[in-house]
Amino acid sequence: MSEPLLRIEDLWVRYQTERATNYAVNGVSLSLDKGENLGLVGETGAGKTTVALSILRLLPQKTGIVDRGSIWFDGQELLSLSQSDMRAIRGNKISMIFQDPMTSLNPVLTVGEQIAEVIMLHSSKTQKHEVQQRVDEILQMVGIPAARKQEYPHQFSGGMKQRVVIAIAIACNPMLLIADEPTTALDVTIQAQVLEMMDALKRTLQTSMLLITHDLGIVAQMCDKVAIMYSGEIVEYGRVEDVFEATERHPYTQGLFGSIPSLTGNVRRLNPIGGQMTDPANLPAGCKFHPRCPKCMERCKTEEPAVVDRTGHRIKCHLYT
Amino acid sequence: MPLSVNEQKKTGQMREVWHRLVRNKTAMVGLIVISLLILMSVFAPLIVSYDSVRETNAEEKYQPPSAEHPFGTDDMGRDYFARIVYGGRASLSIGFICVAVAMSIGLILGASAAYFSGAADSIIMRIMDVLSCIPSILLALVIVAALGPGLVNLIIAITISTVPTFTRVIRASVLPIVGQDFIEAARACGTRHPRIVLRHILPNAMGPIIVQATMALSQIIIAAAGLSFIGMGIQPPAPEWGAMLSNARTYIMTSPYLIIFPGIFIVLAALSLNLLGDGLRDALDPRLRD
Amino acid sequence: MSQPLLETKNLKKYFKTPHGNLHAVDDVSLSIEKGATLGVVGESGCGKSTLGRTILRLTQATDGRILYDGREIQACNESEMRLLRREMQIIFQDPFSSLNPRLTVNELIAEPIIVNHICENKAARNRRVEELMDMVELAKRLSNTYPHELDGGRRQRIGIARALALNPRFIVCDEPVSALDVSVQAQVLNLLMDLQERLSLTYLFITHNLSVVRHISSEIAVMYMGVCVEKAPANMLFSHPRHPYTEALLEAIPTPDLSSRNKKRKILKGEVASPINPAPGCRFAPRCTKATAACTENGGITFSEVEKGHFVACIHCC
Numbered sequence: 001m002s003e004p005l006l007r008i009e010d011l012w013v014r015y016q017t018e019r020a021t022n023y024a025v026n027g028v029s030l031s032l033d034k035g036e037n038l039g040l041v042g043e044t045g046a047g048k049t050t051v052a053l054s055i056l057r058l059l060p061q062k063t064g065i066v067d068r069g070s071i072w073f074d075g076q077e078l079l080s081l082s083q084s085d086m087r088a089i090r091g092n093k094i095s096m097i098f099q100d101p102m103t104s105l106n107p108v109l110t111v112g113e114q115i116a117e118v119i120m121l122h123s124s125k126t127q128k129h130e131v132q133q134r135v136d137e138i139l140q141m142v143g144i145p146a147a148r149k150q151e152y153p154h155q156f157s158g159g160m161k162q163r164v165v166i167a168i169a170i171a172c173n174p175m176l177l178i179a180d181e182p183t184t185a186l187d188v189t190i191q192a193q194v195l196e197m198m199d200a201l202k203r204t205l206q207t208s209m210l211l212i213t214h215d216l217g218i219v220a221q222m223c224d225k226v227a228i229m230y231s232g233e234i235v236e237y238g239r240v241e242d243v244f245e246a247t248e249r250h251p252y253t254q255g256l257f258g259s260i261p262s263l264t265g266n267v268r269r270l271n272p273i274g275g276q277m278t279d280p281a282n283l284p285a286g287c288k289f290h291p292r293c294p295k296c297m298e299r300c301k302t303e304e305p306a307v308v309d310r311t312g313h314r315i316k317c318h319l320y321t
Numbered sequence: 322m323p324l325s326v327n328e329q330k331k332t333g334q335m336r337e338v339w340h341r342l343v344r345n346k347t348a349m350v351g352l353i354v355i356s357l358l359i360l361m362s363v364f365a366p367l368i369v370s371y372d373s374v375r376e377t378n379a380e381e382k383y384q385p386p387s388a389e390h391p392f393g394t395d396d397m398g399r400d401y402f403a404r405i406v407y408g409g410r411a412s413l414s415i416g417f418i419c420v421a422v423a424m425s426i427g428l429i430l431g432a433s434a435a436y437f438s439g440a441a442d443s444i445i446m447r448i449m450d451v452l453s454c455i456p457s458i459l460l461a462l463v464i465v466a467a468l469g470p471g472l473v474n475l476i477i478a479i480t481i482s483t484v485p486t487f488t489r490v491i492r493a494s495v496l497p498i499v500g501q502d503f504i505e506a507a508r509a510c511g512t513r514h515p516r517i518v519l520r521h522i523l524p525n526a527m528g529p530i531i532v533q534a535t536m537a538l539s540q541i542i543i544a545a546a547g548l549s550f551i552g553m554g555i556q557p558p559a560p561e562w563g564a565m566l567s568n569a570r571t572y573i574m575t576s577p578y579l580i581i582f583p584g585i586f587i588v589l590a591a592l593s594l595n596l597l598g599d600g601l602r603d604a605l606d607p608r609l610r611d
Numbered sequence: 612m613s614q615p616l617l618e619t620k621n622l623k624k625y626f627k628t629p630h631g632n633l634h635a636v637d638d639v640s641l642s643i644e645k646g647a648t649l650g651v652v653g654e655s656g657c658g659k660s661t662l663g664r665t666i667l668r669l670t671q672a673t674d675g676r677i678l679y680d681g682r683e684i685q686a687c688n689e690s691e692m693r694l695l696r697r698e699m700q701i702i703f704q705d706p707f708s709s710l711n712p713r714l715t716v717n718e719l720i721a722e723p724i725i726v727n728h729i730c731e732n733k734a735a736r737n738r739r740v741e742e743l744m745d746m747v748e749l750a751k752r753l754s755n756t757y758p759h760e761l762d763g764g765r766r767q768r769i770g771i772a773r774a775l776a777l778n779p780r781f782i783v784c785d786e787p788v789s790a791l792d793v794s795v796q797a798q799v800l801n802l803l804m805d806l807q808e809r810l811s812l813t814y815l816f817i818t819h820n821l822s823v824v825r826h827i828s829s830e831i832a833v834m835y836m837g838v839c840v841e842k843a844p845a846n847m848l849f850s851h852p853r854h855p856y857t858e859a860l861l862e863a864i865p866t867p868d869l870s871s872r873n874k875k876r877k878i879l880k881g882e883v884a885s886p887i888n889p890a891p892g893c894r895f896a897p898r899c900t901k902a903t904a905a906c907t908e909n910g911g912i913t914f915s916e917v918e919k920g921h922f923v924a925c926i927h928c929c
Binding site: 043044157159160187188189190191192193195196214215216217218219220221240241244245255256257258259260261262263264268269270271272273274276277 | 654655762763764765792793794795796797798800801804819821822823825826827849859860861862863864865866867868869871872876878879880882883
């Protein structure tokens with residue numbers, strides 16, 4: 001298929017508050033093919049979640065403003081759709097898994113009711129037993145005994161709740177699943193369970209996934225492609241093999257890898273990136289990473305770098321131009 | 322000097338709260354109205370002399386508002402404007418005294434209940450539960466009935482009936498702070514209980530307490546007026562808005578302005594305090610910060 | 612071997628709940644040498660934070676002994692404890708809730724100095740605060756800002772400076788980098804290690820992050836449901852884990868390299884059982900692949916040394 005499932009072109013988003021303008025996303029372009037997993041990696045405030053919310057058109061109404069750009073999904077331009085058309089897509093063709101399973105479920109409805117609600121909203125199944133049958137089916141897919149659908153969210157543990165959240169997300173066989181830090185709130189052994197289950201689900205359902213995370217380990221395990229974000233820009237983009245193993249990499253990517261203590265090697269001191277995350281209300285001129293970059297050159301301070309494309313491995317840095 | 326910079330910065334934080342308050346128009350209206358009322362009460366002797374409150378004049382009874390008597394005169398020919406001004410003095414000072422006393426008691430009880438928890442918490446809060454089982458106006462009424470009417474007894478009665486709400490609000494706003502790590506950090510370096518409460522807990526709990534104080538002030542003014550209305554509060558000939566309202570009932574058909582003016586002032590005081598309280602709550606809410 | 616700086620012997624901490632006793636820390640015996648770092652790892656609810664707080668007597672232990680430099684901590688009265696607190700400090704996980712939002716950076720760091728009457732006058736105190744800010748690499752111009760104006764990394768540095776203010780010898784680090792982004796996390800880890808070297812500090816480092824714990828610790832203790840299941844020098848634990856739970860834990864970490872990409876992992880089944888009135892025997896038995904009937908018998912499991920310095924609580928490993 002030539003046309004990718006999701007294609008974001010030159011997206012610019014800012015948050016306008018009374019005090020300041022925060023430039024959250026500054027010219028992001030990416031694409032995602034059918035059945036592919038894309039990891040979106042970056043630190044707090046890099047604009048990862050803003051990209052996800054823009055796709056679903058769920059930016060805060062008064063403050064979140066899309067300045068420019070287009071988002072093509074399955075042949076439709078999402079940013080120009082009407083609210084009601086958009087509602088038909090959300091939860092149906094695109095669905096989202098949020099970070100915190102504790103707050104993304106309604107505490108007064110049973111788990112079964114919450115899954116059934118999505119199904120009734122988007123599918124032709126109106127018969128009660130049909131819906132219930134589908135609920136049982138989905139619960140089994142995420143590894144929860146169907147008998148537990150009568151229970152309330154507080155009767156589930158954190159890992160089980162996240163499974164329920166995933167069940168709701170896949171209830172309508174979405175074409176695209178956006179997972180925003182789906183396992184950050186979970187313990188490692190539970191995280192491993194959930195990741196394994198998501199991987200298996202993806203294979204059976206042929207869903208594409210946009211996985212937002214700060215954990216490069218999860219990316220290595222789950223993704224085909226990876227985009228590294230910094231200050232609202234994608235500084236590096238490519239297949240996982242390219243970004244993890246190529247010799248030419250963005251200094252920020254190198255810094256991220258240098259910050260992770262190894263489980264095997266014997267490094268006494270880490271090589272972190274100096275300084276702090278840039279303030280989105282007051283972005284530096286030139287390359288946004290230059291104040292923290294160990295390889296900063298004179299031109300980096302004034303001139304914005306162009307994107308260099310090495311057969312699909314794209315780096316936004318003056319070092320490689 | 323590092324200290325003076327510190328002080329500047331502190332006022333800077335208060336200024337931020339102030340800026341948010343200024344932006345809120347209804348709160349500003351409330352603040353201006355209540356400030357005018359307070360100024361009026363404080364500087365009452367400069368506006369009219371107290372003599373005109375007492376001076377009866379048989380020939381000038383029931384005069385409608387005029388240039389000479391802006392609010393007219395009452396059934397004894399006394400200047401109604403002067404009585405309103407001095408009546409405000411009584412109403413507002415009852416309010417402020419009651420709030421100050423009730424808040425101090427509430428701070429001690431509420432903060433210790435939340436901080437020490439366990440038995441102290443249970444005992445204090447059960448006593449408050451018992452007190453708040455009785456409707457506050459009824460409780461005040463019983464106390465006044467037992468002690469006899471008068472200004473001091475009125476203050477005692479209202480204070481006692483206000484303490485439970487204060488204790489509850491203060492306990493509720495202290496409770497989440499006690500659980501925070503910085504309290505544990507203070508304990509870990511050997512800080513004693515009084516310093517933990519005064520330096521670390523109360524400054525962080527002040528927001529809801531100030532809001533509660535403002536709201537309570539307006540309720541107390543109404544309660545005081547109510548008690549005076551039924552003759553349980555300030556005794557004639559001393560003026561008080563509630564008592565004036567009560568007195569004017571008889572003349573509602575013939576001289577309606579006698580009932581309108583004290584009524585308007587009670588409403589103005591209570592309403593402006595409520596508006597200010599709402600505005601303060603928004604301005605102090607840390608979630609609205611940044 | 613020299614005398615350990617801190618030792619716990621059969622330390623227990625139970626919380627009373629309406630459904631019975633919650634065994635947060637159950638029979639934990641550990642020791643930390645002077646200048647060493649003992650890492651404590653485990654998943655949420657395994658009692659590692661409670662262990663740290665119990666050692667500092669921020670909560671009262673239910674049973675067992677805590678020895679600091681040979682002294683029985685439980686036996687200290689309030690004023691002795693206050694003196695002891697100068698030597699034992701804590702750094703918290705959440706750099707938001709661990710700093711009083713109404714105090715400036717300067718006031719926050721000065722607080723322990725004021726409380727313990729260490730400096731005679733304001734000038735001496737301010738000098739000390741500046742020195743401490745220097746130590747944790749905080750710019751002096753920040754001394755009058757409030758914590759909410761700073762980012763997580765700088766806030767955590769304030770927490771560290773506050774802990775150092777009293778010249779402690781022993782610091783409990785309760786997940787000090789878990790709330791930080793990786794690049795900042797690495798900065799703070801480096802700082803903690805530099806400070807340890809410079810001030811010859813002893814750390815009890817509590818975390819759920821295995822790569823962090825391996826990096827910073829000389830010895831590691833693994834906890835599961837209040838029980839210490841394995842303790843060994845860091846490298847030994849990672850190269851030759853003995854306890855089935857430790858093995859599963861190491862297996863579960865996603866590593867940022869592609870070599871393990873298509874490897875089939877052994878994934879632990881099930882979830883942590885309730886810590887309220889736990890069943891006798893090995894706590895890990897319900898999820899363990901090696902479990903036999905003997906595992907759930909009472910009193911069968913001992914925390915025994917299988918190799919020099921390597922302790923395991925499992926009947927299949929001894």
